[in-house]
Amino acid sequence: MLINSRSEATPTSAHDRVYRGLRSRIMHGEIGPGAALTLRGIGAEFEVSMTPAREAVRRLVAEGALTLSTSGRVATPELSxxxxxxxxxxxxxxxxxxxxxxxxxxxxxxxxxxxxxxxxxxxxxxxxxxxxxxxxxxxxxxxxxxxxxxxxxxxxxxxxxxxxxxxxxxxxxxxxxxxxxxxxxxxxxxxxxxxxxxxxxxxxxxxxxxxxxxxx
Amino acid sequence: MLINSRSEATPTSAHDRVYRGLRSRIMHGEIGPGAALTLRGIGAEFEVSMTPAREAVRRLVAEGALTLSTSGRVATPELSxxxxxxxxxxxxxxxxxxxxxxxxxxxxxxxxxxxxxxxxxxxxxxxxxxxxxxxxxxxxxxxxxxxxxxxxxxxxxxxxxxxxxxxxxxxxxxxxxxxxxxxxxxxxxxxxxxxxxxxxxxxxxxxxxxxxxxxx
DNA sequence: CATGCTTCCATGTGATCACAAATGGACACA
DNA sequence: TGTGTCCATTTGTGATCACATGGAAGCATG
Missing domain, CATH: 1.20.120.530 (GntR ligand-binding domain-like)
Known part of the structure; x- marks a missing residue:
């Protein structure tokens, strides 16, 4: 919502919360290899819109924690x-x-x-x-x-x-x-x-x- | 513009072009340490909106090529x-x-x-x-x-x-x-x-x- | 002349929307 | 029963907008 006057300060930014949450799960093996993720699904789970979800995913892709198929689908990598x-x-x-x-x-x-x-x-x-x-x-x-x-x-x-x-x-x-x-x-x-x-x-x-x- | 019927296919995604361009410049030393960047500036330079610019910057931050100040300002790092x-x-x-x-x-x-x-x-x-x-x-x-x-x-x-x-x-x-x-x-x-x-x-x-x- | 405060502009953040493409299933036909 | 085609739905992409915040310039005061 655009008229979001939550004066309760956001302690940390939304994309960072999403990033940390996903990173922790991936690093600790809570997600098996080859599992698919969707931006809307991530957003819904962390109660944010697609924008922070996308930024978190991009960051994790850059770190090799997730892979992006040619069509842009997000998944955990299956390593050779x-x-x-x-x-x-x-x-x-x-x-x-x-x-x-x-x-x-x-x-x-x-x-x-x-x-x-x-x-x-x-x-x-x-x-x-x-x-x-x-x-x-x-x-x-x-x-x-x-x-x-x-x-x-x-x-x-x-x-x-x-x-x-x-x-x-x-x-x-x-x-x-x-x-x-x-x-x-x-x-x-x-x-x-x-x-x-x-x-x-x-x-x-x-x-x-x-x-x-x-x-x- | 939403009614963007450019049928000329985008060979690669916008954020990827921006990412590659910035990465090349940074890696090859075309930008000195401590130089500040702005999302709107990057977007204007690569003729894209802020969204792909932000994604490219996030990715470069994840790789340590750029730093984000606490207020979110983007700059090249000055290494100790x-x-x-x-x-x-x-x-x-x-x-x-x-x-x-x-x-x-x-x-x-x-x-x-x-x-x-x-x-x-x-x-x-x-x-x-x-x-x-x-x-x-x-x-x-x-x-x-x-x-x-x-x-x-x-x-x-x-x-x-x-x-x-x-x-x-x-x-x-x-x-x-x-x-x-x-x-x-x-x-x-x-x-x-x-x-x-x-x-x-x-x-x-x-x-x-x-x-x-x-x-x- | 220096220093503190205030104001204004620049900048990052996140939500929403329109669009395109891909995916998956249903259905028809061999 | 297997296979190909077509359509609907899911999904990613990028633009735009409203908002909050921080920094810098300008002004006033000592």
Missing amino acids: NERIEELAALRSLIEVELASRALPRAHMALIDRLQTINGAISDAVDRKDAVAYIRTNLEFHRTLYLRAQAPAMLAMAETVWLQLGPTMRALYGRLRRTEPPHFHRLIIAALKAGDEPGLRLAVRSDVTQGLKMLAG | NERIEELAALRSLIEVELASRALPRAHMALIDRLQTINGAISDAVDRKDAVAYIRTNLEFHRTLYLRAQAPAMLAMAETVWLQLGPTMRALYGRLRRTEPPHFHRLIIAALKAGDEPGLRLAVRSDVTQGLKMLAG
């Missing part, structure tokens, strides 16, 4: 195996560097927090909750990388997570979920010991671990 | 030294990997093409044409990396270039431009010799070279 391998390699490159930069700044408080998060991951595994698993797993990594004080690199890493989101859901879904996060314990041990080569190896292993499922 | 260091490190990480993947596929035709581009770079240096220098320099790298057959990685690298675009203009502007591309010759030599460690070192040196100017 080659693409998954590339994205895993990117994760490895960027996240090993982030972990390496975080290492000198990693104090006990950080390690405690990581162990707490690890407990939450085990809970999610026990509950067979794929979305919670993905979310807490990413939180583990983000908590570590925040210490690197490298926002541009972290943003890049999150963009890769975003692109892998729908696929991770499918991937972890077919995974027999009996294993607690093994490599996470190696990461924590390397942090405690100040062992940089060990940390790099542990992060690389953790990041590329899920990929093995796919190839096998 | 820490940010520049981070982006250079990202270039190094990603592009070394791309070059390494391209190496086994690099045949003579590719090396010839790279040498031709190198000639164009020298011309740009002689003409003191900063924009042409940046454009041909990036073309050199892109030509090499295309052989890696890794589109996701290449897209990441280009996003970093985009973020560095306005800064590169300022950087190469204050550079005494007497030097032909030294490290490019090392890259070509390593490609010819099939020397992977040498190639990795040459690419890393070339990518981080410009940064030295800034710190010094």
Whole structure:
């Protein structure tokens, strides 16, 4: 409505709310690969018009979180195996560097927090909750990388997570979920010991671990 | 106008034309850091309404090519030294990997093409044409990396270039431009010799070279 | 002459609408 | 029963408009 005199201030812009909502869902695997979305549907769900919905979608397309068919239809991407391998390699490159930069700044408080998060991951595994698993797993990594004080690199890493989101859901879904996060314990041990080569190896292993499922 | 019966088919969508135009300018350093843009201005320049202009801007903001002030004003970013260091490190990480993947596929035709581009770079240096220098320099790298057959990685690298675009203009502007591309010759030599460690070192040196100017 | 306030214009935001194209299903026919 | 065609509905695109806000210029006051 044009005569919208809601004096209650909008804390954040509409397109940003839509963007954040969709981004969170995609990154955490709440939407499977190949799912179709419509601008009007998004708008209705977030109670906004098509304009902010379109802007949010454009932004997510730019980040590779959504694909646009030639006719403009919006959907989550179905990644080829080659693409998954590339994205895993990117994760490895960027996240090993982030972990390496975080290492000198990693104090006990950080390690405690990581162990707490690890407990939450085990809970999610026990509950067979794929979305919670993905979310807490990413939180583990983000908590570590925040210490690197490298926002541009972290943003890049999150963009890769975003692109892998729908696929991770499918991937972890077919995974027999009996294993607690093994490599996470190696990461924590390397942090405690100040062992940089060990940390790099542990992060690389953790990041590329899920990929093995796919190839096998 | 709503009664727009232009039967001449739009070959590509309006927002895409605007996006490509702006992106090219920013990446190639045609716009200096801190320059302000307006949606109406962009729309007038590309002869479209504000809607496609906004979509293109949103997309470029998502890619880090533009910044949005809290009040929504659009401008090219002025990067801090820490940010520049981070982006250079990202270039190094990603592009070394791309070059390494391209190496086994690099045949003579590719090396010839790279040498031709190198000639164009020298011309740009002689003409003191900063924009042409940046454009041909990036073309050199892109030509090499295309052989890696890794589109996701290449897209990441280009996003970093985009973020560095306005800064590169300022950087190469204050550079005494007497030097032909030294490290490019090392890259070509390593490609010819099939020397992977040498190639990795040459690419890393070339990518981080410009940064030295800034710190010094 | 400097500093604070006020006003006005420029600018971003979001809703709505007209239009075109594509998609999906219904229906007829082989 | 399979297949091709046609139509209706869904969907994206882009233009325009009303509104709120922020910045800059101008004015007044110390």
